[in-house]
Amino acid sequence: MALRIPSMRLYAALSSPRPAVASSLYKRYASTSAAVANSNLPGALKNAIVKEASLPTPDPASSSQTARLVNDQLPYMVPTYVRPPPMFQKGEGCYLWDVENRRYLDFTAGIAVNALGHCDPEMAKLLGQQAQTLIHTSNLYHNPWTGTLSKLLIEKTTASGAMHTASKAFICNSGSEANEAAIKFARKVGKTIDPSGAKHEFVSFHNSFHGRTMGSLSATPNPKYQKPFSPMVPGFRYGTYNDIKGINDLVTESTCGVIIEPIQGEGGVNVATPEFLLALRNRCNEVGAILIYDEIQCGLSRTGQLWAHGALPKEAHPDILTTAKALGNGFPIGATIVNEAVATKIVTGDHGTTFGGNPLGARVAHHILSRLSDPELQKSVLEKEGVFRKHFQTLQQRFPDIITEVRGKGLILGLQLSQDPTPVVTAARERGLLIITCGTNTLRFVPPLIISETEIEQGMKILEDAMTAVFKNAESVEGTKGQQEM
Numbered sequence: 143m144a145l146r147i148p149s150m151r152l153y154a155a156l157s158s159p160r161p162a163v164a165s166s167l168y169k170r171y172a173s174t175s176a177a178v179a180n181s182n183l184p185g186a187l188k189n190a191i192v193k194e195a196s197l198p199t200p201d202p203a204s205s206s207q208t209a210r211l212v213n214d215q216l217p218y219m220v221p222t223y224v225r226p227p228p229m230f231q232k233g234e235g236c237y238l239w240d241v242e243n244r245r246y247l248d249f250t251a252g253i254a255v256n257a258l259g260h261c262d263p264e265m266a267k268l269l270g271q272q273a274q275t276l277i278h279t280s281n282l283y284h285n286p287w288t289g290t291l292s293k294l295l296i297e298k299t300t301a302s303g304a305m306h307t308a309s310k311a312f313i314c315n316s317g318s319e320a321n322e323a324a325i326k327f328a329r330k331v332g333k334t335i336d337p338s339g340a341k342h343e344f345v346s347f348h349n350s351f352h353g354r355t356m357g358s359l360s361a362t363p364n365p366k367y368q369k370p371f372s373p374m375v376p377g378f379r380y381g382t383y384n385d386i387k388g389i390n391d392l393v394t395e396s397t398c399g400v401i402i403e404p405i406q407g408e409g410g411v412n413v414a415t416p417e418f419l420l421a422l423r424n425r426c427n428e429v430g431a432i433l434i435y436d437e438i439q440c441g442l443s444r445t446g447q448l449w450a451h452g453a454l455p456k457e458a459h460p461d462i463l464t465t466a467k468a469l470g471n472g473f474p475i476g477a478t479i480v481n482e483a484v485a486t487k488i489v490t491g492d493h494g495t496t497f498g499g500n501p502l503g504a505r506v507a508h509h510i511l512s513r514l515s516d517p518e519l520q521k522s523v524l525e526k527e528g529v530f531r532k533h534f535q536t537l538q539q540r541f542p543d544i545i546t547e548v549r550g551k552g553l554i555l556g557l558q559l560s561q562d563p564t565p566v567v568t569a570a571r572e573r574g575l576l577i578i579t580c581g582t583n584t585l586r587f588v589p590p591l592i593i594s595e596t597e598i599e600q601g602m603k604i605l606e607d608a609m610t611a612v613f614k615n616a617e618s619v620e621g622t623k624g625q626q627e628m
């Protein structure tokens with residue numbers, strides 16, 4: 143322990159413009175490294191000490207307080223996730239702190255959730271106020287907030303130039319539930335059009351992600367997620383994203399609904415072409431199928447417009463739009479927005495939820511939506527996209543064989559790598575940056591929308607260092623399992 147250097151300070155100083163401080167710490171680090179190298183300590187221990195001293199946020203060791211807490215808790219948790227070693231206990235803006243009180247810049251925003259950053263003070267205040275006023279009454283009674291949020295969702299959506307037919311909203315608790323409602327509503331419309339029940343088929347696309355409940359999972363054709371729980375709900379068919387030619391065979395008179403992400407998030411930040419969405423809409427019109435846009439990840443101003451499909455002509459707008467994630471900025475809430483043609487087919491008792499739209503969640507979401515729909519924020523998202531893209535270009539010049547493509551829009555961006563990015567994720571985390579992956583070998587950038595230009599620059603500098611360590615210095619950075627398992 144006597145050899146331990148305050149590694150945060152060392153790292154900050156080494157990248158600091160004040161050379162005097164940097165050089166004094168560097169000398170200490172160099173002498174520490176030399177002392178360790180000349181010691182009789184076992185090789186693995188030497189490496190661990192040097193690594194600890196040279197990184198700002200090395201993954202907590204097996205002897206750490208973090209590891210003790212994790213080992214104490216893990217036996218009681220169903221092992222649905224594999225998590226990297228740090229444990230986060232505090233958040234503010236674009237930063238998270240672990241239980242060792244070390245700071246990380248967050249390019250993940252809780253998977254595109256904390257659009258207004260962590261622990262936004264206004265949101266926290268409002269949560270407290272509403273929690274002291276009314277939290278829950280059930281949907282058996284009126285409350286001031288479920289309807290107010292529904293009204294705002296419709297008003298903001300139609301005013302934004304997206305889904306011009308938006309008319310009513312069903313409020314629920316998550317993305318999967320929002321899609322589950324959408325799937326049920328489309329089936330009900332199909333039953334109304336054709337009471338024989340023949341019009342019940344559903345279409346979704348390869349590499350999509352719509353959720354983990356049985357209906358939304360049936361629309362998510364990833365064998366890894368579906369196989370352990372087969373058989374899926376009957377009647378689901380899968381097509382190729384952006385394949386216009388395949389649409390006519392895929393969507394038929396038996397189709398009641400088609401669900402698609404205008405930008406696939408988990409699938410690798412793949413953007414649907416306007417031509418494809420328009421062709422899909424036209425085919426849905428021909429056969430009387432409901433078109434559902436899942437904007438759970440890409441919506442709520444992440445692309446610089448309230449909804450990712452907002453730039454499309456009216457003729458390509460959906461019948462149903464689903465949202466969740468950023469709607470509560472971390473408070474669990476989702477919504478299924480429908481047009482009149484759908485709404486008129488749904489009657490009392492068709493669908494429901496105990497918690498969905500309770501006064502606490504609905505009031506918070508009302509506040510968050512009001513702020514996320516701010517045109518100034520949306521404009522800044524596009525400016526920040528420019529900053530990211532500028533850095534991506536530099537990175538691509540430095541790693542021309544590794545970075546093969548940049549995809550996405552606004553602040554949902556993907557860097558396609560030619561190699562497994564998990565060692566980069568680990569190396570970045572150990573240098574104080576949280577980043578996630580998606581698709582096949584894609585690094586995904588979904589930071590809080592309030593991120594500053596300076597923070598983007600800091601994060602991209604860390605990412606460059608991490609990629610240099612992994613690909614140029616060929617440091618043996620082991621990719622920690624888990625970053626890609628949602």
Ligand SMILES: Cc1ncc(COP(=O)(O)O)c(C=O)c1O
Nearest residue numbers: 316317318351352353407438439
């Ligand atoms: C596009 C999309 N749809 C649906 C979901 C499911 O949302 P939830 O995890 O809130 O159920 C996700 C989650 O990642 C998503 O990205």
